[in-house]
């Protein structure tokens with residue numbers, strides 16, 4: 001049986017898997033820590049032999065507003081799209097994702113500037129079209145098939161790219177919203193949850209990394225991280241993986257524990273002059289610790305900064321009730 005091109009796309013929805021809600025999200029917990037092959041230049045701020053914890057410095061020019069940017073994603077269902085002959089089917093992932101920005105400034109306290117959400121159907125099937133459901137339209141995203149990895153990995157990476165691009169749009173919109181309102185032009189600071197990666201062209205932006213999946217520093221420098229007191233940081237270093245950036249480790253205020261408790265990595269763009277990177281590092285020491293969350297309120301404390309945790313809750317609400325969305329996909333599949 002062949003399907004005429006004008007017909008509605010047929011698809012099937014897999015049984016609901018409770019893991020959809022959790023597995024794709026960053027749990028905030030450190031996973032297996034592996035040695036890294038990253039290129040490191042540790043002599044950016046001080047010579048390597050002088051590496052020692054850096055105490056918070058004298059007040060620098062502080063930004064008039066700190067804007068936190070974050071995104072969330074959720075797999076709604078795995079779907080199968082049969083080919084015209086009905087003999088094989090391509091895998092698809094129906095997902096919801098949202099990005100937003102919250103401003104912390106003297107004029108308005110913490111207030112949400114922008115929040116956007118999207119629904120998408122990610123698949124390697126080239127003929128897949130948008131799917132309309134009562135929970136909203138799932139826009140078709142065609143992803144190139146990669147022989148080297150499983151479709152689940154390929155589709156998850158595609159979803160992550162879309163989320164990053166939505167975060168970029170959000171960051172730009174947030175910048176426009178604060179300028180002249182909460183902050184004078186070019187005096188705000190962006191703090192992006194996660195690595196800067198494709199966002200490193202944004203001026204006055206920091207990446208904020210809560211989980212440590214690899215050891216980047218050689219042992220003698222890595223030991224300095226364990227000696228950091230709350231509010232102290234390592235000297236700035238240059239770090240190259242698939243992309244380059246300046247980075248430093250900072251310990252947020254927390255209860256004593258393992259050597260890495262409360263430690264976050266902060267990054268900024270590698271194309272800045274080194275002195276500017278050091279200035280941003282010093283600024284992060286003054287600005288970020290007051291936003292650290294506390295254990296009795298947040299199991300991901302202290303790394304899950306309070307404004308980011310609040311923003312994530314709002315973004316999740318925007319994704320809607322997971323069971324309702326899943327049911328809407330089932331109804332749309334039954335009608336296809």
Ligand SMILES: [Zn+2]
Pocket residue numbers: 065103104105106107108109111178181182
């Ligand atoms: Zn503001």
